[in-house]
Amino acid sequence: MRMLEERRELIEYGKKLLTARLTRGTGGNLSIWDPETNLMAISPSGIPYEEILVNQVVLMDVETGKIVEGDAVPSSECDMHRIFYKYRDDLRALIHTHTTYAATVACLRQDLPPLHYLLAYAGVNVRCAEYATYGTVRLAKNAFEAMKDRNACLLANHGLLAGGADLAQAFNVTEEVEFCCELYCRTKAMGEPVILDEAELTMMIGRFRNYGQHMEEHEAI
Numbered sequence: 001m002r003m004l005e006e007r008r009e010l011i012e013y014g015k016k017l018l019t020a021r022l023t024r025g026t027g028g029n030l031s032i033w034d035p036e037t038n039l040m041a042i043s044p045s046g047i048p049y050e051e052i053l054v055n056q057v058v059l060m061d062v063e064t065g066k067i068v069e070g071d072a073v074p075s076s077e078c079d080m081h082r083i084f085y086k087y088r089d090d091l092r093a094l095i096h097t098h099t100t101y102a103a104t105v106a107c108l109r110q111d112l113p114p115l116h117y118l119l120a121y122a123g124v125n126v127r128c129a130e131y132a133t134y135g136t137v138r139l140a141k142n143a144f145e146a147m148k149d150r151n152a153c154l155l156a157n158h159g160l161l162a163g164g165a166d167l168a169q170a171f172n173v174t175e176e177v178e179f180c181c182e183l184y185c186r187t188k189a190m191g192e193p194v195i196l197d198e199a200e201l202t203m204m205i206g207r208f209r210n211y212g213q214h215m216e217e218h219e220a221i
């Protein structure tokens with residue numbers, strides 16, 4: 001069985017989405033890309049995360065979209081995952097969810113501005129992709145466009161898509177974007193949030209990239 005480790009990791013993160021309350025039931029989908037074989041492992045359609053077996057994780061050829069292995073139907077959003085692995089090489093895992101606050105902002109069809117520094121895990125802001133019906137190539141293309149130079153995008157009247165170098169990163173981006181969407185909704189209920197400027201976010205993106213690798217320089221106090 002190919003990509004066994006990736007299949008197990010995918011199942012584990014599916015369960016983590018449930019326990020972290022980032023999804024419910026069979027909602028959302030996850031994938032991992034192996035650039036060497038150009039195969040992606042993607043969660044099956046309609047099977048609750050606690051019940052997915054390793055043989056039901058579907059392996060798909062990124063170039064052709066053909067199913068290579070898997071005893072189940074792939075997620076209906078497989079094109080939305082595949083388009084990123086076909087045309088970007090910085091993202092090796094993607095998570096799509098219908099988290100409450102991200103979906104709230106997505107229903108307003110608004111871009112999420114950087115009101116908190118943790119949004120830097122996703123980029124200088126998070127754009128909302130143009131609306132398209134779920135499971136369509138049009139939605140895949142709209143999401144790809146909206147996620148240019150970003151690690152996440154909102155899907156109009158639908159939810160959230162987040163990516164990273166691995167599933168742990170994609171999961172972190174999902175959590176942070178959902179947190180920032182919640183802050184956005186709450187601050188909007190009380191007034192107007194103060195938005196951080198792009199230079200501050202750009203500096204933060206560089207800092208997160210090197211986080212824990214070296215001691216930051218500090219001015220004298």
Ligand SMILES: [Zn+2]
Binds near residue numbers: 159
């Ligand atoms: Zn969805």
